[in-house]
Amino acid sequence: MKLDTTYLGLPLKHPIVASAGPISQTLDGIRQLEDGNAAAIVLSSLFEEQIRSENELAEQRLSAGTDSFGESLSYFPDVAERAAGPEDYLNLVRNAVEVTDVPIIASLNGMTNEGWVDYARLLQDAGADALELNVYYIPADVDTMGADVEQRYVEVLDAVKAEVTIPVAIKLGPYFSAFGSMARILVDAGADGLVLFNRFYQPDIDLDTLSITPSLDLSEPNEIRLPLLWIGVLAGRVDASIAATSGVRTSEQVIKYLLAGADVVMTTSSLLRNGPRHMADLVRGLAQWMVDKGYDDVGQLRGAMSQRQVQDPAAFERANYIKVLQSY
Numbered sequence: 001m002k003l004d005t006t007y008l009g010l011p012l013k014h015p016i017v018a019s020a021g022p023i024s025q026t027l028d029g030i031r032q033l034e035d036g037n038a039a040a041i042v043l044s045s046l047f048e049e050q051i052r053s054e055n056e057l058a059e060q061r062l063s064a065g066t067d068s069f070g071e072s073l074s075y076f077p078d079v080a081e082r083a084a085g086p087e088d089y090l091n092l093v094r095n096a097v098e099v100t101d102v103p104i105i106a107s108l109n110g111m112t113n114e115g116w117v118d119y120a121r122l123l124q125d126a127g128a129d130a131l132e133l134n135v136y137y138i139p140a141d142v143d144t145m146g147a148d149v150e151q152r153y154v155e156v157l158d159a160v161k162a163e164v165t166i167p168v169a170i171k172l173g174p175y176f177s178a179f180g181s182m183a184r185i186l187v188d189a190g191a192d193g194l195v196l197f198n199r200f201y202q203p204d205i206d207l208d209t210l211s212i213t214p215s216l217d218l219s220e221p222n223e224i225r226l227p228l229l230w231i232g233v234l235a236g237r238v239d240a241s242i243a244a245t246s247g248v249r250t251s252e253q254v255i256k257y258l259l260a261g262a263d264v265v266m267t268t269s270s271l272l273r274n275g276p277r278h279m280a281d282l283v284r285g286l287a288q289w290m291v292d293k294g295y296d297d298v299g300q301l302r303g304a305m306s307q308r309q310v311q312d313p314a315a316f317e318r319a320n321y322i323k324v325l326q327s328y
């Protein structure tokens with residue numbers, strides 16, 4: 001049974017990867033993920049705001065008495081304790097690379113192209129095998145045009161690519177008017193991989209306190225549908241690795257993502273629910289399904305159900321929508 005594969009040019013023993021999340025925030029968690037059989041580990045993100053907080057704190061120390069970092073404080077209320085954040089993160093990368101045998105992918109999370117992207121180089125110098133760039137951006141300014149938003153993604157990617165030689169994957173949300181074209185633009189701009197999709201954590205309203213509350217629910221398997229659609233459309237049409245993220249609970253979702261055309265499948269929620277050893281269950285489930293279906297190489301199933309491979313490509317488009325409505 002051949003499960004090994006490549007992602008961002010990195011050889012992996014199988015296609016299931018631990019995505020950025022709380023478990024990969026500590027060296028102990030990273031060790032547990034490797035013991036649990038993760039093929040690669042994406043570290044929890046280093047945030048632009050964390051880097052800015054530290055820079056502003058340093059400036060503030062230099063010009064004692066000013067209160068210039070108030071905005072960053074609102075992102076990270078415990079900024080005083082986190083002041084060493086970026087340096088801690090670099091140490092985490094160094095240690096993770098030293099103690100594990102699987103690729104370590106550092107994650108940078110930001111939305112501007114200035115003042116923090118030089119951390120990409122520091123992460124490379126710390127030994128990261130690749131970078132995942134999460135551009136988490138909600139264009140809440142109603143005057144912002146779609147083209148400007150797209151340009152922002154390209155500028156952040158450009159700035160990061162200019163700093164490093166290791167592969168860079170970009171993690172994106174689905175909310176572009178033409179996602180396929182956006183994906184191509186980013187690949188043309190140098191993205192080595194696309195991670196689909198970022199989950200946006202929409203706020204909720206607390207009816208007792210009448211306040212806006214953050215809400216973070218772990219994902220459910222039906223959330224694979226939207227990434228599945230776009231991975232199926234993009235497979236074989238972009239010259240970049242494709243990672244699926246969102247909605248994995250069992251090996252069923254892993255297999256579907258691979259059939260649609262993902263090179264690797266990532267998971268966080270399932271590991272938070274079941275512990276890092278759940279990774280091994282996912283790998284076993286994939287291997288068993290391959291035996292049952294007569295596959296002996298994971299490369300054979302990858303993309304077998306992509307839009308380019310299925311007999312009815314329209315199933316990915318409007319025709320399917322009409323069929324679905326009529327079938328109710």
Ligand SMILES: Cc1cc2nc3c(=O)[nH]c(=O)nc-3n(C[C@H](O)[C@H](O)[C@H](O)COP(=O)(O)O)c2cc1C
Nearest residue numbers: 019020021022044045134219245246247267268269
């Ligand atoms: C508690 C928590 C923390 C997360 N932290 C990060 C992060 O630091 N950076 C990031 O890019 N994604 C982060 N994510 C998103 C996950 O990497 C993943 O993309 C998302 O949870 C969807 O995958 P899942 O359905 O397997 O959970 C986090 C998710 C959770 C639940």
